[in-house]
Amino acid sequence: MVGSKQRNLRKSLRDAYNGALLRANLTQEIKDTLFGHKREGAKEKYAISQATIIDAYNKAFQFLTVNHGTQARKDIEVMRQQVAETKEMLLKTIPDQQQQITEIRNLVLFQMKEKKIDRTEVKKLIQELNEKDKETEQ
Numbered sequence: 001m002v003g004s005k006q007r008n009l010r011k012s013l014r015d016a017y018n019g020a021l022l023r024a025n026l027t028q029e030i031k032d033t034l035f036g037h038k039r040e041g042a043k044e045k046y047a048i049s050q051a052t053i054i055d056a057y058n059k060a061f062q063f064l065t066v067n068h069g070t071q072a073r074k075d076i077e078v079m080r081q082q083v084a085e086t087k088e089m090l091l092k093t094i095p096d097q098q099q100q101i102t103e104i105r106n107l108v109l110f111q112m113k114e115k116k117i118d119r120t121e122v123k124k125l126i127q128e129l130n131e132k133d134k135e136t137e138q
Contacts, residue, residue, distance in 0.1 A: 020063035
């Protein structure tokens with residue numbers, strides 16, 4: 001009985017592996033290579049490149065599962081979506097922040113001009129504030 005269960009398990013694993021390769025739309029020749037089958041006839045003399053094998057495995061990887069690991073694929077897809085949404089949000093936020101910085105800068109320059117404040121005085125004041133911040137941190 002144990003031998004029968006082991007054979008069934010091996011067959012199930014091979015079936016699952018084959019199913020993943022089929023869903024990845026790999027050619028029969030590539031699937032045979034990934035299964036470790038020897039190439040026959042004239043093809044035996046020509047190797048399939050490592051890059052081709054890696055590319056094929058990467059295509060099939062998303063379909064490979066343990067215990068029908070559809071949840072892991074769903075989790076990965078959710079994370080991909082979250083990353084895409086975060087990227088989109090950041091791409092929208094950066095120009096807004098740049099615009100706000102420009103507006104604040106213009107307002108400060110306007111106020112300086114209105115109150116006849118010299119830029120040199122402002123630079124000195126900023127330098128003093130920075131030094132006080134450093135002293136406070138220590």
